[in-house]
Amino acid sequence: MAYTPVTRLHVDAPLAEGAEIALDAKAAHYLKNVLRLGPGARVALFNGRDGEWWGEVALLGKNGGTVRLGEQRRKPRPEPDLWLVFAPVKHARIDYIVEKATELGTSEIRPVMTERTNVARVNLDRLKANAREAAEQTERLTLPEIHAPEKLADLLASWPRGRSLLVCDESGTAPPIAEALAKRAPGPWAVLVGPEGGFADSELDLLRKLPFVCAVGLGPRVLRADTAAIAALALLQAILGDWRDGRGA
Amino acid sequence: MAYTPVTRLHVDAPLAEGAEIALDAKAAHYLKNVLRLGPGARVALFNGRDGEWWGEVALLGKNGGTVRLGEQRRKPRPEPDLWLVFAPVKHARIDYIVEKATELGTSEIRPVMTERTNVARVNLDRLKANAREAAEQTERLTLPEIHAPEKLADLLASWPRGRSLLVCDESGTAPPIAEALAKRAPGPWAVLVGPEGGFADSELDLLRKLPFVCAVGLGPRVLRADTAAIAALALLQAILGDWRDGRGA
Numbered sequence: 001m002a003y004t005p006v007t008r009l010h011v012d013a014p015l016a017e018g019a020e021i022a023l024d025a026k027a028a029h030y031l032k033n034v035l036r037l038g039p040g041a042r043v044a045l046f047n048g049r050d051g052e053w054w055g056e057v058a059l060l061g062k063n064g065g066t067v068r069l070g071e072q073r074r075k076p077r078p079e080p081d082l083w084l085v086f087a088p089v090k091h092a093r094i095d096y097i098v099e100k101a102t103e104l105g106t107s108e109i110r111p112v113m114t115e116r117t118n119v120a121r122v123n124l125d126r127l128k129a130n131a132r133e134a135a136e137q138t139e140r141l142t143l144p145e146i147h148a149p150e151k152l153a154d155l156l157a158s159w160p161r162g163r164s165l166l167v168c169d170e171s172g173t174a175p176p177i178a179e180a181l182a183k184r185a186p187g188p189w190a191v192l193v194g195p196e197g198g199f200a201d202s203e204l205d206l207l208r209k210l211p212f213v214c215a216v217g218l219g220p221r222v223l224r225a226d227t228a229a230i231a232a233l234a235l236l237q238a239i240l241g242d243w244r245d246g247r248g249a
Numbered sequence: 250m251a252y253t254p255v256t257r258l259h260v261d262a263p264l265a266e267g268a269e270i271a272l273d274a275k276a277a278h279y280l281k282n283v284l285r286l287g288p289g290a291r292v293a294l295f296n297g298r299d300g301e302w303w304g305e306v307a308l309l310g311k312n313g314g315t316v317r318l319g320e321q322r323r324k325p326r327p328e329p330d331l332w333l334v335f336a337p338v339k340h341a342r343i344d345y346i347v348e349k350a351t352e353l354g355t356s357e358i359r360p361v362m363t364e365r366t367n368v369a370r371v372n373l374d375r376l377k378a379n380a381r382e383a384a385e386q387t388e389r390l391t392l393p394e395i396h397a398p399e400k401l402a403d404l405l406a407s408w409p410r411g412r413s414l415l416v417c418d419e420s421g422t423a424p425p426i427a428e429a430l431a432k433r434a435p436g437p438w439a440v441l442v443g444p445e446g447g448f449a450d451s452e453l454d455l456l457r458k459l460p461f462v463c464a465v466g467l468g469p470r471v472l473r474a475d476t477a478a479i480a481a482l483a484l485l486q487a488i489l490g491d492w493r494d495g496r497g498a
Contacts (some may be wrong), residue, residue, distance in 0.1 A: 178487040219492035234480035238427040243468035
């Protein structure tokens with residue numbers, strides 16, 4: 001575990017050797033006042049497209065800063081194609097779900113409204129900031145895409161061909177997750193986690209009829225929604241996803 | 250997922266039909282002022298030994314209350330024998346680790362001081378309160394035992410015979426977790442997660458020489474310590490633990 005932490009920043013600009021990259025006021029403030037860095041400090045920048053580049057801080061001011069890029073640190077590489085579909089829960093827990101889903105390699109985060117979802121609004125900017133921070137700290141080269149909330153039924157009605165949906169089913173009748181996943185193939189997957197109050201019976205009936213659904217049980221205890229999401233994502237990555245290949249490049 | 254949430258309380262007293270169980274001021278306050286319950290309300294009590302019992306609130310006052318027990322709701326049953334050994338991290342994340350470890354069925358939670366652990370004190374009462382709340386909400390019949398911090402080297406020197414230790418190893422050389430666990434047998438296990446700065450090389454060298462250690466990798470991204478702990482516990486429970494049996498009783 002003896003790795004040296006690198007200060008990583010996500011930016012939107014194209015990255016290439018010698019480029020001067022502008023930092024916004026927030027990023028400049030973070031480097032200057034939180035990390036106490038100054039001109040000459042070494043950072044790494046990524047934008048989700050061009051891999052990751054070493055850079056040297058050239059300027060840090062109140063309204064922004066600049067970083068001059070050196071060598072490429074890592075090339076772009078294929079990322080997992082893994083969605084998390086979840087019913088929004090309250091503040092601290094939704095932050096946590098987005099942070100952990102990002103660390104676990106989720107490519108798209110899709111809040112869905114279900115019958116018993118009792119969180120009316122989702123602060124997308126907050127979720128995006130959480131995802132960005134987690135990606136910066138977890139050596140990811142991309143950010144997950146955060147979608148606006150939609151109705152579960154609408155998402156299911158337009159479900160993409162070929163994507164399997166792992167449903168965390170608390171009814172006690174679904175097969176255990178490790179056993180179920182061992183019988184399945186890698187490919188595009190999604191995890192669906194319901195609200196704290198559970199799915200309505202009509203939702204469960206609908207889900208069970210859908211050919212792309214793989215309903216699984218997560219053991220004898222009742223898990224909170226955030227725990228179920230993290231456990232299911234970790235199991236998918238470990239059994240069918242990119243955890244099978246070791247640490248990789 | 251359509252289960253009805255039950256108000257559950259952990260108490261120390263022996264539980265039996267007809268018993269009058271005293272609640273302390275904190276529990277009484279929680280029922281009265283947080284849940285807005287009054288005399289006659291139905292609750293369930295557990296103490297880690299006698300299973301779980303239905304009870305009716307008889308009295309709720311400023312200094313405490315009483316619950317009169319009715320039928321047994323669930324009998325005691327064997328619980329997983331699973332330890333979490335981890336280097337303490339800062340407040341919100343340590344709370345989260347204890348909460349999630351409890352939900353995932355951990356029987357003992359053991360903070361350990363490693364070379365790079367930079368959290369000097371652990372508030373055990375706070376950890377115990379977190380574990381108790383998580384057990385109450387997750388239908389567990391027991392609380393995990395929370396140990397005082399000790400040195401990692403001391404714990405390893407007195408390691409119990411027959412217990413395997415899953416070490417989350419970020420070096421990139423350890424086999425992937427699902428592959429490694431598939432070759433192992435159920436039994437007493439422990440998960441070890443290092444501090445945010447990683448293990449020192451001397452610690453890793455020591456760990457790799459120990460016959461009870463099973464070092465595994467958790468994929469290509471860098472995981473925070475809390476994420477690694479939760480992922481490893483979920484994988485152990487799913488592949489070798491009590492998640493294999495479905496929801497159970």
